[in-house]
Structure formats: structure tokens, C-alpha cells
Amino acid sequence: MGKEIVSKGTSVCSHGGVHSVDPKLVKVDCSSSVNPLGTPKKAIATIQRNAKSLAQLYPDPESCELKKSLSRYLGIDQEWIIVGSGAIEIIYWFARMFAKSRVVIPAPTFCEYELASHKAGAGVTLVPLHDFELSADEIIEKAKGADAVFLCNPNNPTGMLATKQTRKIIESVDSSTKILLDECFIELVDTPDANSMIGRIREFDNLVILRSLTKSFGLAGLRVGYSVCNPALGNKLSAFKIPWNVNGFAQAAGVAALADKKHMPRARTIVRKERKYLHDSILKLKSFRPSRSDANYFLVRLQSRNSAQFRNELLRKTGVLVRDCSTFSGMGSQHVRIAVKARKENLRLLKALESFDG
Numbered sequence: 001m002g003k004e005i006v007s008k009g010t011s012v013c014s015h016g017g018v019h020s021v022d023p024k025l026v027k028v029d030c031s032s033s034v035n036p037l038g039t040p041k042k043a044i045a046t047i048q049r050n051a052k053s054l055a056q057l058y059p060d061p062e063s064c065e066l067k068k069s070l071s072r073y074l075g076i077d078q079e080w081i082i083v084g085s086g087a088i089e090i091i092y093w094f095a096r097m098f099a100k101s102r103v104v105i106p107a108p109t110f111c112e113y114e115l116a117s118h119k120a121g122a123g124v125t126l127v128p129l130h131d132f133e134l135s136a137d138e139i140i141e142k143a144k145g146a147d148a149v150f151l152c153n154p155n156n157p158t159g160m161l162a163t164k165q166t167r168k169i170i171e172s173v174d175s176s177t178k179i180l181l182d183e184c185f186i187e188l189v190d191t192p193d194a195n196s197m198i199g200r201i202r203e204f205d206n207l208v209i210l211r212s213l214t215k216s217f218g219l220a221g222l223r224v225g226y227s228v229c230n231p232a233l234g235n236k237l238s239a240f241k242i243p244w245n246v247n248g249f250a251q252a253a254g255v256a257a258l259a260d261k262k263h264m265p266r267a268r269t270i271v272r273k274e275r276k277y278l279h280d281s282i283l284k285l286k287s288f289r290p291s292r293s294d295a296n297y298f299l300v301r302l303q304s305r306n307s308a309q310f311r312n313e314l315l316r317k318t319g320v321l322v323r324d325c326s327t328f329s330g331m332g333s334q335h336v337r338i339a340v341k342a343r344k345e346n347l348r349l350l351k352a353l354e355s356f357d358g
């Protein structure tokens, strides 16, 4: 068993992105892990062309066209899909509906599971990773009698897939315990289908799989997330949904983005190549140790610096923003997370890191 991590209650969560600092200082944002290609051109063109009607008309409260597009994209019946204003909305619905007395969360991971569960009034059992690896047996043991388990594959902030362990947990945990499996970054790993649980969703009545167009299709500002689960579970999950929760621009951009079949394969090719390039280049520096990752971001250990101070100094001197990971429960203060971007931006990041090397 690893060292116990005590949950910090409702003071646990902070994020990267240009608004985590003075936005004027940021020239290259390597703290937000979104598709390096950004938003598909067709999605931008659609909202520009239809801006007037999208702005003045009420959107479809049920997001039917978006659900239809997602249904085609995933090969899943529409009834199994729920859309939210970002994946974050669904995380909060899940916690509010299912996190009654105790939930289980590996640590470190995305902080909003912990925060949403606290806000829902549940106690949180944090289960430490070992060298960033998930222990299925420990999660299964702790999940006994728990209301819910949160899993993230690939994990944030590590970028590591734990597909085998995730499957074992889902197959072993009692069906009375609900599981939220966050796959928001899975479309940016090399082989998403081989690692996703979406193909097996019909086997598990207690499983909610979470995805997001904000990461995969670069729609962070518009906010489009969705979940895939059994319709009976979905009815409970969306009990707190407000009408028009996904705005018209988000729905229209989501439909247009999903129609661009080349966007994701292209992005995956860039991520694979640039992740290796960045990782190998950082490895040559003395003061930084990059970690293995399967996703479009990875951890870098600072040999002799505090991560919050380093983030601030790097930004001030170079305009490059990285994610300080000291705010993740169980991470300590030696790591930053960097997003894999296009070559031009990656070169700027490398130059910035070089100027702090030695």
C-alpha cells in the first residue's frame, strides 16, 4: 500500500490555461492539453456563417442533431448518449446524483472529481498511485461499500494509460457502485479504440463513460462534453440537467467538427511525432526529467526547483506557460505538465526550458 493521501476538502482544485495567470503574459500556452490542430476550420466557418441565428434563437434543448452526430461517430444508439456544457457538467451531475456517503478516487488525478464529491457531501477515499501506476486491487478493495469510483484513462496529469487495470476494476466492482470512467483524452492516444471501454458499455449497468469535444476537437471555449451509458442510468445522471444546457454555437460547432473525419487521425499523427520529439529533446537537458506518456501531454520532473516558482519564472522570462502540478492531490511540488503542441510552439517551449537548464 502507498502512503495515505488526505483529501484537502473543497480547497483542492485549480486549473491551467491562460486565465490561471495574467493572460497578457502568455505567448505560448503549454498548460492546457487540447488538440494541437485546434478547432476544425469547418466548425469555425459554420458558426461564423450562422452567427446571427445562433445568437438570437433558443438552441434545441435536447441537442438532437449533436446527439445524432455523436451516435454516428461512436456507433452507439442515441439513447445512450447525454450531452453537457463540457464534460465538467456531467462530472457534477454524477457526483450530485451518486456520491452520497463515500467515493473512491486514485491520486493524483483530475481534481474536479474530488471537489464535486465534496460539494455533494460525500467523503473521499484517495488511493495513491505507485510511481504513477494504478493498482486495480487497491481500488477494488477500497471500493467495497462505496457509492462511486472515479477513473481517468489516460490519466491527467500523467498522460499514462492504465487500460488493463481499468478493465479489471470495472469487471470486479459491485454493480451497486457507480463508476465514472473519464476518457476525455483517449481520442488523442495512438490507438483509442483498443483502449476505450465504449465498445463494451452494454455489459455494465453501473458505468458512465465520459468524453469531451473540448479536448479532442478544440472546442474548449464553446464547452461540449458527453457521456455514454445505459439509458436507465442516463435518466438518473441527467436528472439535474437544465434546459438549453448546451448553447447553439456549441451544438452547431460540435456537429460540424464531428463531420471532419480527418481531424482526429491528423492530430494523432502530430501528437505521436511531437511527443517523442519533445520527450527526447527534454531528456538531453540536465535540469528536467520527462515522464513516459501515452497522451498529448506529459509530466516533467524538475531536478532542483519548486514547480510553482518555476512556472512563474518561466512565464515571466519567456512567455511560455506550463502547468504547475503541485495543486494535484498527491503530487508534491517537483512536477510541471506540458502539452504537446505543433513543432513551432514546441521549439519555443524547448528554447524556454534550455534557458533555465544547468
Ligand SMILES: Cc1ncc(COP(=O)(O)O)c(C=O)c1O
Pocket (backbone or CB within 6 Å): 085, 086, 087, 088, 089, 110, 152, 156, 182, 184, 211, 212, 213, 214, 215, 220, 224, 225
Ligand atoms: C481529465 C479531464 N476530464 C474532464 C475535463 C473537463 O473537460 P471539459 O472542458 O469538457 O469540461 C478536464 C479538463 O481539464 C480533464 O482534464
